[in-house]
Amino acid sequence: MPNPYFQFKRFTVYHDRCAMKVGTDGVLLGAWTDVSSSQQILDIGTGTGLIALMLAQRNVTAHITAIDIDEAAVEQAKENIAASPWKNRIEVRQQDVCNFSSNRLFDTIVSNPPYFNQSLKGPDSQRNTARHTDSLDSSDLFKKVAEILHPEGRFSIIIPSDQTDEIIRIAATYGLHPSRQTDVITRPGLPPKRALLAFQKAEEICFKDELVIELERHVYSEDYIALTRDFYLKM
Numbered sequence: 054m055p056n057p058y059f060q061f062k063r064f065t066v067y068h069d070r071c072a073m074k075v076g077t078d079g080v081l082l083g084a085w086t087d088v089s090s091s092q093q094i095l096d097i098g099t100g101t102g103l104i105a106l107m108l109a110q111r112n113v114t115a116h117i118t119a120i121d122i123d124e125a126a127v128e129q130a131k132e133n134i135a136a137s138p139w140k141n142r143i144e145v146r147q148q149d150v151c152n153f154s155s156n157r158l159f160d161t162i163v164s165n166p167p168y169f170n171q172s173l174k175g176p177d178s179q180r181n182t183a184r185h186t187d188s189l190d191s192s193d194l195f196k197k198v199a200e201i202l203h204p205e206g207r208f209s210i211i212i213p214s215d216q217t218d219e220i221i222r223i224a225a226t227y228g229l230h231p232s233r234q235t236d237v238i239t240r241p242g243l244p245p246k247r248a249l250l251a252f253q254k255a256e257e258i259c260f261k262d263e264l265v266i267e268l269e270r271h272v273y274s275e276d277y278i279a280l281t282r283d284f285y286l287k288m
Contacts, residue, residue, distance in 0.1 A: 055069075055074075057069035059074075059075040060286060061106075061284045061285065061286065062283065062284055062285070062286055063110055063137075063138065063284075064106050064110070064133070064136075064137045064138070065133070065136065066101045066102065066103050066106065066133050067101070067129060067132065067133055068100075068101045068129070069129075070125045070126070070128070070129045071100050071101050071123075071125065071126045071129050071130075072100075072123065072125075072126065073100050073101075073126075074101075075101060075103055077266070078165055078211050078247065079100070079101075079103045079104055079165050079211075080103070080107070080281060080284060080285075081211055081237060081247070081249060081264075081280075081281075082104055082163060082165050082209060082210070082211045082249065083103060083104040083106075083107030083108060083111075083163075083284075084107060084111075084280045084281050084283075084284060085209070085235060085249050085280065086104075086108065086161065086163050086207075086209040086251070087161070087207060087209075087233075087251065088108050088111055088112040088115060088161050089112070090160065091108075091112055091115045091160040091161040091206075092114065092115055092116065092160055093115065093116055093118075093157055093158070093159045093160050093161075093203075094108055094112070094115050094116070094117040094118070094159060094160065094161045094162070094163070095117075095118050095119075095120070095155075095159045095161070095162045095163070095201070096108070096117060096118070096119040096120070096162075096163050096164070097120060097150050097162065097163070097164040097166070097194070097198075098120070098121055098122075098150070098164055098165060098166060099119035099120060099121045099126070099127075099130050099145065100121060100123075100126050100130065100165070101126065101129060101130055101133055102119055102129075102130030102131075102133045102134050102143070102145065103133075104119075104163055104165060105117050105119040105130070105134065105143050105145075106133065106134065106137055106139065106143070107284060108161075108163070109137070109139035109142055109143055110138075110139070110283070110284075111283075115142065115160075115161075116142055116143075116144070117139075117142060117143045117144070118143075118144050118146065118155075118159075119134075119143060119144065119145045119146070120145075120146045120147070120148040120150060120153060121145075121147065121148070122147070122148070122149050122150075123147075124147055127145055127146070127147040130145045131145045150193075150194065150197050151193050151197060153197065153201070155201055158201055158202065158203040158204075158206065159201055159202055159203060159206055160203050160205075160206045160207075161206060161207055161208075161209070162198055162201070162202055162206065162207075162208040162209070163208075163209050163210070164194065164208075164209075164210050165210070165211055166191070166194060166210055166212070191219075191220060191223050192223055192226075195223055195224050195226075195227045195229060196227050198227070198229065198252075199227040199228055199229055199254075202229075202254065204254055205253075205254075205255075206253070206254075207232065207251045207252065207253050208229065208251070208252045208253075209249070209250065209251045209252075210249075210250055210252075211237075211247055211248070211249050211250075212247065212248055212250065213246070213247060213248070214236060214237075214244070214245040214246060214247060214248045216248075217234070217248045217250070220250065221250070224252050228254055229252040229253065229254060230252060230253060230254070230255070230256040230257070230259075231250055231251065231252055231259040232251050232252065232253045232255075232257055232259055232260065233249075233250070233251040233259065233260045233261075234248060234249070234250050234251075234259055234260070234261045234262075235248070235249040235261075235262050235263065235264050236248055236261070236262075236263045236264070237249060237263075237264050237266065238263055238264065238265045238266065239265075239266050239267060240265065240266070240267050240268070240269070241265055241268065245263070249264075264276055264277060264280070265277065273288070
């Protein structure tokens with residue numbers, strides 16, 4: 054039986070009732086996103102609450118709103134956050150982002166979005182909702198982000214590398230421009246598998262770099278260790 058939780062250095066994430074389990078993508082996004090000057094953060098599609106918890110650990114004053122459309126995920130995220138040191142700074146809501154409204158703008162918005170828009174669906178409807186874009190179109194996502202992002206704020210996501218050009222094109226139609234791009238490579242010599250992207254409203258030169266995860270099996274790169282050591286128990 055799979056372990057129902059994932060233990061990090063400063064918090065525990067139960068994920069047995071969530072369609073999408075704790076994984077490398079979420080950890081990468083939570084560790085990579087710049088929250089150094091953020092006071093209001095929004096986590097779209099929070100799932101287990103992992104990214105919200107990571108951002109709360111990294112920024113000791115920010116208020117974080119975490120939303121998800123799935124009821125079971127929201128209940129589990131609430132439990133994970135209630136058991137954490139940052140329960141007073143994270144608010145979890147069951148909410149479709151397309152209908153989300155706020156009386157404040159967000160300095161930082163993050164999302165580990167559903168992106169398997171060209172894959173075949175399986176029998177698990179909860180997992181399909183989490184993985185497929187039928188319930189969250191990329192265009193709808195960027196439209197809403199453009200409405201609620203502070204003029205000097207940033208929106209960060211992680212996506213498959215082969216969707217980078219299309220996502221940048223969609224973002225531009227809503228006045229959002231890439232400011233930072235990190236191509237994630239699982240091992241040296243392989244093509245990038247994921248892209249970490251940060252968008253902002255001002256158009257500037259985009260800073261690009263690469264992150265290699267493993268030098269060989271279970272031998273992690275110095276950059277990956279530096280990025281994740283505050284979270285993983287064995288880093």
